Amino acid sequence: MSAIAAPRHRLLAGDDYKTLGLSALGGALEFYDFIIFVYFVAPIGHLFFPPEIPVWVQQLQVFGIFAAGYLARPIGGIVLAHFGDKLGRKRMFALSIFLMALSTLGIAALPTYATIGIAAPVLLLVMRLLQGAAIGGEVPGAWTFVAEHVPENRIGFACGILTSGLTAGILLGSLVATGLNWLYTPDDILAYAWRFPFLLGGIFGLVAVYLRQWLQETPIFKEMQQRQALASELPLKTVIRDHRSATVISMLLTWLLSAGIVVTILMTPTLLQTLYQIPPKQALAGNSIATLFLSFGCILSGYLVDKVGPGRFLTFGSLFLGASTYLFYNLIRTDASLLFPLYALAGFSVGVIGAVPYVLVKAFPPAVRFTGVSFAYNIAYAIFGGLTPLLVSLALKVDPMAHAHYLAALCVMGVGVGLWLSARKFA
Incomplete structure (x- = not known):
């Protein structure tokens, strides 16, 4: 019987842990490179745009460049996934982190507006x-x-x-940004120190490229090569034509994933300050705690989805996520002393997203798996991840609990997806 179709039930071996460790480390470092930009919006805005324009306009333009990174995700993901399904997972896995390392080093070395004028923000956008x-x-x-x-x-x-x-990469970025602001004055950061986190990220990336040379191509892809069972046509064409339901379910779960990350982890520190008058240092400390517990929650969710199946897990996990985040946002309005434990619980509940990739990789057959996962995930994240801050911000003008209600609505959707998977005995 083919190894592609045969169940592979065994305990994790030493090689499995090495693969997991190197993959997770590389993912953390690459996510650090992608997210560190947002922690230095103020100095980048000051250095890369005309000094005579208002500060809020500078920051708006920098946020626009930050958002451009999200818009580029589907294009890069689909191209890399196409060759990943045709030429091999390992090659594209290494290429993605090499590209990230070079572009992050590029940001660290960019001349500013004072040196090359309008070319500075253009080059920043390219990177x-x-x-x-x-x-x-x-x-x-x-x-x-x-x-x-x-x-x-x-x-x-x-x-x-x-x-x-991946979530540990967000935490690493937060810690590096916090440390830099403790070690250097604002003038020093503007003068030269803002480059250090990007330089560090580029070096991290090159180290990860080196470490990934020890990884082996996946057994499933090797067997498909031997059997000449690789995609015979454009993988994206096959995904769109033959796997529409898998694509829709994957996009819906990515919407839930993006909402958990964007609202609870990325937006909440600002919401805590503007809506609940919690001091910035306290809000950022709570965010670091929540991100740490998110990492633990992802591991536990992955373990449980293997045990109980994705349908049952997502049904109850979505309820847990909705209840925990609503409790956090509701109680913190009247008692700021509960910030750390409640934010830790909310972050832990967002760990439900750790079960989402299980559904995505199982939804598509091996021949087009990389393309199917990449297409569904990146398109959905670009749309929903990009629009969520805008939608929530606008809704807050009429509903002071809009962020909590948005998450609650998506958790109801998550329950629906869980029940759908259970009804179809999705394994």
């Missing part, structure tokens, strides 16, 4: 687009890569560990 293309291939590629390496009964756990590594 950010390259970062977006790289991360678009990294996340789906990493999930596909580890899922095809580990035993069938450990796919959820492996993807949970990998997703935990």
